[in-house]
Amino acid sequence: MIERKALSTILELAEGYPFVALTGPRQAGKTTLSRMAFPDKPYVSLEDPDFREFAVSDPRRFLARYPDGAIFDEVQRVPELFSYLQTVADLDGRMGRYILTGSQHFGLLAGITQSLAGRVGMVQLLPFSSGELLAAGQLPEALDALLYKGSYPPLYDRPLAPIQWYAGYVTTYLERDVRQLIHVRDLAVFQRFIRLSAARTGQLLNLSSLANDCGISHNTARAWISILEASYILFLLPPHHRNFNKRLVKTPKLYFYDAGLAAWLLGVQNADQLSIHPQRGALFETWVIGELLKGRYNRALPSNLFFWRDNTGNEVDVIIDQGLKLISIEIKSGHTINADYFSSLRKWLSWAGAEAGDPYLIYGGDERQERRNVKVTPWREVMGIAEVF
Template sequence: MEYIRRAIEGIIRKSDATFKCILVTGARQTGKSTMLKHIFSDRGYVSLDDPFVEDQARQNANVFIALNPPPVIYDEVQRAPDLFRHVKIKCDESESRGLFCLSGSQPFELMKNVSESLAGRVSIIELSGLSLREIVHDAFDERFLPTVEYVEKRNRTAKPVENIWKIIHRGSFPELQNEEVDWSIFYSSYVKSYLERDVRQLSAVQNLDDFRRFMIAAAARTGQMLNYSNIANEIGKDLTTIRNWISILEASGIVYLLEPFSNSVLKRAIKTPKLYFRDTGLASYLTRWLTPETLAMGAMGGSMLETFVVSEVLKSYSNAGMDYRYCVSYYRGKDNGSESEIDLIIEENGILHPIEIKMNSSATADQTSAFRVLDKIQDKKRGMGALVCSCPQPGMLRDNVMLLPYWFI
């Protein structure tokens, strides 16, 4: 299969030229190894996925580095925790940049080792699954923001995407862009590998079948406010277990928890995070929506589309080298006695950009009436908002609300 250019490549090259060590994290199968070998094709590459190599790195990290000297790529480095300390020593001994490129598919373990050994010496980069831009080979690389300036720039390269539900259902893993790869077989293997290799190492889960049932229950709630009790009751586990297991999904890059917007003025705002699967293909597989057509027409169509749009927004930020965790949120609460919700709020420079996500193309201004709740906040300004839907082209819904198609993100 032809290599798919990744939007984050420029950030990685820049970081490599600036830091002695870079660390690329991300969920299993997001394409970390392929991308790094493509970018740094002239460097040595060693994967600790090989048990023999892992044993070498564990037994004598000094000798391992001597046999595989920088500049070099070490893949699946979380398998040899002591290696980080020796990488630090080598970095401190040299004035050169771009010595070590580390990667791995267990972000929790990686971050733990980095904080203990490489703090301040490493550039940490998150690689997500493929974005829609990458799938359709659109080189546009700016973060999404519903402004006139963004739309003017996006207009130059954006093209309508006719098969959006096929893309949502197929998922964002690079390997699945090869049409010959069977969707069901891929995800069956993915879940099995994730349970046996990642979950076992991250937590003392006694019964992997219980965790599999938990994953299915969580996938059925993507795009919803996280209700631990509801999941606990469904699979017959206690609240503490469910909280721990959600943390495992989050730490391993399977889900993202979107925090609620918080401001003292909005006293009746709900303070529960929303749960989003990072890959809509995996969520579709776990909830047994076996075709794009049934997914689009089924009960989870709306929540799956919202999951896809939120994921695309987050990817646009991480691919631009920006930490989205402090600038995106959602709102749900009571405004003048009635419940209102804003699917996504992006905050930049004290300006709040509200976003509503709808499946259909017949959008109305009333669908964005909840945006007005942000006007109550005195120390921040409500900026341009957007209603993202299946409209054929961008336009204005009202003076401060845009109408944007999914493929404009």
């Protein structure tokens, strides 16, 4: 079993909060991790109709069955339970009593903010990080193989082909979650929307273009993007506000959490196709930013990632806001370092001046270098950056 970086974080939070909430996409390993961290706690899946009906119809009696706490999986399915959990926890006072998991972030967060605010330590668990795979000896040797395969745990726990697993994942989990959250009249249109969104990973979000290409309204496109955010399929990377006397874009960029899922949605059939695929650079950028997010989320920290772009097209792929310093990162998928890779960083550093921290270039090659104070980092070592910032 691959050890998760978030394990120590969860155990630490359980010392200081009566509840620990673990959220993230389906099949990211939330149930496995929570049961590993708390092997003595009873496990209850509220996806089970019998348990769910019991919790809804008689929540006091339901909770009385677990006087020493429990792991409640997919707890957002029973929002009525949150108020009763608050009462029970406040009367008892024990820390780490209940472990709550959920794969729909908005539903879980709504229950927590309404009833359990200040009582919950939260961890967002994404699929495996490259550091976790490397420690377990399961990180693919080739970058294209990693981008094609992605990072979802079932692809590393079982002999499954990515092209088959992702097809089942989208049908079995994603489309079911969508039906729970909103009424989609034509599922085929929603499927096309997801695929067109994958084609835009790494690009500025243009809801009008996305809506027009799908034949839906602007408001529907906005709602569907929110659903995909709630299900941890994609996220929006905001632009950094520091302008340095430049006019900045205010539109976020769209990214998928998992490059393998995005590659499948783009119709990639095998890893060999990626070497000449026009979206290879965008998929690599998607993967790197996902790794940086995992580094934050595994430590129960919010994202401090941004991008920077002015209205003339000058852009830095990632800005890590450290408060007093801004860490700039440029991402290039090529195996060979090109002098042009540094041009955007040079411009940004000249504008940022004393506010600029150490700049990084993450690329698709294998050699670590330092060029004129830019730390050139190979793709295999990206977690060294993610776990520091």
